[in-house]
Amino acid sequence: AQSVTQLGSHVSVSEGALVLLRCNYSSSVPPYLFWYVQYPNQGLQLLLKYTTGATLVKGINGFEAEFKKSETSFHLTKPSAHMSDAAEYFCAVVREGSQGNLIFGKGTKLSVKP
Amino acid sequence: DAMVIQNPRYQVTQFGKPVTLSCSQTLNHNVMYWYQQKSSQAPKLLFHYYDKDFNNEADTPDNFQSRRPNTSFCFLDIRSPGLGDAAMYLCATGDRAYQPQHFGDGTRLSIL
Numbered sequence: 001a002q003s004v005t006q007l008g009s010h011v012s013v014s015e016g017a018l019v020l021l022r023c024n025y026s027s028s029v030p031p032y033l034f035w036y037v038q039y040p041n042q043g044l045q046l047l048l049k050y051t052t053g054a055t056l057v058k059g060i061n062g063f064e065a066e067f068k069k070s071e072t073s074f075h076l077t078k079p080s081a082h083m084s085d086a087a088e089y090f091c092a093v094v095r096e097g098s099q100g101n102l103i104f105g106k107g108t109k110l111s112v113k114p
Numbered sequence: 115d116a117m118v119i120q121n122p123r124y125q126v127t128q129f130g131k132p133v134t135l136s137c138s139q140t141l142n143h144n145v146m147y148w149y150q151q152k153s154s155q156a157p158k159l160l161f162h163y164y165d166k167d168f169n170n171e172a173d174t175p176d177n178f179q180s181r182r183p184n185t186s187f188c189f190l191d192i193r194s195p196g197l198g199d200a201a202m203y204l205c206a207t208g209d210r211a212y213q214p215q216h217f218g219d220g221t222r223l224s225i226l
Contacts, residue, residue, distance in 0.1 A: 043217035099211035104156035
């Protein structure tokens with residue numbers, strides 16, 4: 001069955017440090033992948049998406065992700081963490097056989113220490 | 115700005131008392147989704163509308179119903195809320211295939 005796995009339910013970094021949030025997916029068809037961010041008591045906001053083409057995808061707020069087919073991964077990175085990056089991050093893949101239904105990972109809560 | 119708006123942001127109801135949550139959009143998207151999100155969990159798709167076509171997830175309880183009277187509005191009805199239905203309910207929209215969904219800020223439902 002199709003799935004999304006996010007390694008680490010909690011990640012803590014210092015302000016200014018590299019952010020790396022891991023996402024692995026399983027899909028029998030070329031995947032459409034997304035990263036969303038959720039701040040407390042808010043909805044999900046799109047950070048970036050991979051559909052086709054360039055495997056290194058740049059998003060908002062300085063985030064980027066690289067699609068690696070051989071590793072079935074779509075890890076999210078940011079070179080320098082900011083306090084405002086503290087939030088929950090969800091990786092998602094479009095469900096096979098649908099045109100937009102998403103399968104989400106369980107999320108990673110990012111904490112940023114001053 | 116084009117938006118997905120959910121009202122109310124916070125809703126309190128009594129055990130077993132029907133409740134309706136609403137969602138409106140100014141994006142003119144043809145797909146609308148309802149998700150349930152419990153604390154520290156991923157959003158779980160309940161159902162979606164593609165235009166007027168209703169699509170229910172197999173594991174969505176019968177207690178949950180939805181209406182979409184027009185393109186802009188969609189409602190989530192919980193006929194007899196139980197304590198386990200306390201959650202954040204998120205509405206989202208989408209247009210073209212495989213494009214990102216746009217989310218509202220959610221309604222947090224509490225059951226007394």
